[in-house]
Amino acid sequence: MDKVLIIRFSSIGDIVFTTAVVEALKGKGFTIDFMTLSSYVPILESHPYIDRIISVPRDAGMKQLRWIGSDLRSEGYSQLIDLHSSLRSRLVRSGLRGNRTTVYKKHRIKRFLLFYLNWNRFNEDFELTKEYLELAGIGTEFQPTLYVDPEEEKKISEQLKNFGVDGSFIALVPGAAWPNKLWTVSGYRELIDSYNGTVVVLGGENDAICGQISDGFSSIINLQGKTDLRTSLVVLSLAEMAVGSDTGLIHAAEALGTPVVMLSGPTARATGANVRHVSSTLLYSDVWCRPCSKQGARNCFRKERYCMTGISVSDVQKSVNGMVGSV
The missing domain is CATH 3.40.50.2000 (Glycogen Phosphorylase B;)
Incomplete structure (x- = not known):
C-alpha cells in the first residue's frame, strides 16, 4: 500500500x-x-x-x-x-x-x-x-472533516451539565489572534440579549472579549480559559451552531458538522475566509479596503474598523434565528 x-x-x-x-x-x-x-x-x-x-x-x-x-x-x-x-x-x-x-x-x-x-x-x-x-491530484469534491469519539462527547456533555448546560446550546467564539478580526462587544451583547436559549462562550485566557460580552447574563456559560483545544472541539461538536469571526475554531466547528455564522472582516475568500457547511452563513461588510491582510494582522488605517462594525446585529440575529432549530 x-x-x-x-x-x-x-x-x-x-x-x-x-x-x-x-x-x-x-x-x-x-x-x-x-x-x-x-x-x-x-x-x-x-x-x-x-x-x-x-x-x-x-x-x-x-x-x-x-x-x-x-x-x-x-x-x-x-x-x-x-x-x-x-x-x-x-x-x-x-x-x-x-x-x-x-x-x-x-x-x-x-x-x-x-x-x-x-x-x-x-x-x-x-x-x-x-x-x-x-x-x-485527487479531485475537488472533498470537504475538511474532523472527528470526535462518542466517549469524548459523553464525557464533555457530563462536564457541561456541571456548568449548567443541560440540553441544546449555541456556541460563541468571539476571540481572535488579531484584534482587527473582533466583532463589537455591543454587537455580541445585543445578540445574546435577543437569544432565548443557552449560550456557551469559548476562548483562550487572553480573549478578554469573552468576559466583556458575558458579564451580567445568566444565560451565558463563559468557558474562557477553562477548556483545552481538544475539549473546545468537542464542545463545538455538541453545539447546535456557532458564531464567531474568521478563526480556527469556527472552521473546526464546520469540519465537525456544526453550522456557523462567520463574521468576516479584514480577511476574505482569497485568504481562506469562507464557509463550507451547507447550512452556514458568511456575513461581511462590503467595504472597498477589504481584505487588507491574510490573517487580520495589518493595522487598520481608518478611524473605525468598518469591515467589522458594518456587520449589523440584525443580520447576525436573522442568521442565528434562521439556523437554530432547523439543522
Whole structure:
C-alpha cells in the first residue's frame, strides 16, 4: 500500500483545511502520516483516516528538523505533500530526500496586489481546500472533516451539565489572534440579549472579549480559559451552531458538522475566509479596503474598523434565528 506524508505545522484553521486531502487520499487507499506542531496534535486526534500523527516541538531547531526528516527515510513514503511550504517544512524535506514531493505554492504576489493595491487577481470561486486537492491530484469534491469519539462527547456533555448546560446550546467564539478580526462587544451583547436559549462562550485566557460580552447574563456559560483545544472541539461538536469571526475554531466547528455564522472582516475568500457547511452563513461588510491582510494582522488605517462594525446585529440575529432549530 502506498504511503504518504502530509506536512502542515499550523495554524488551527489551516490544519482543518488540509483534512480534505486526508479524506481524499484515504479513499484512494493510501496510508497517511500527518506531521504538525505538538500544540496542534489535538485537532487530528480520533481522525480515522490518519494512521500516524508525527508531533514536532514548536522550538525544534534546524538540526532537529533535519534529523526528524532523515529519521523518516525508512518509512518509504511514495509521496510527500508539503502544504505549508515554510522554513520548517523545507528543513524536514531536506532530511527526507529522494521522495516524490509536492509543495503548495502560496499566492504571495496576488495577495500583495490585493492587500496593498486593491487589485484582486483571484478567481471569484477561489477555494483554498480545492487548491490543496488539485495539488494532490485527487479531485475537488472533498470537504475538511474532523472527528470526535462518542466517549469524548459523553464525557464533555457530563462536564457541561456541571456548568449548567443541560440540553441544546449555541456556541460563541468571539476571540481572535488579531484584534482587527473582533466583532463589537455591543454587537455580541445585543445578540445574546435577543437569544432565548443557552449560550456557551469559548476562548483562550487572553480573549478578554469573552468576559466583556458575558458579564451580567445568566444565560451565558463563559468557558474562557477553562477548556483545552481538544475539549473546545468537542464542545463545538455538541453545539447546535456557532458564531464567531474568521478563526480556527469556527472552521473546526464546520469540519465537525456544526453550522456557523462567520463574521468576516479584514480577511476574505482569497485568504481562506469562507464557509463550507451547507447550512452556514458568511456575513461581511462590503467595504472597498477589504481584505487588507491574510490573517487580520495589518493595522487598520481608518478611524473605525468598518469591515467589522458594518456587520449589523440584525443580520447576525436573522442568521442565528434562521439556523437554530432547523439543522
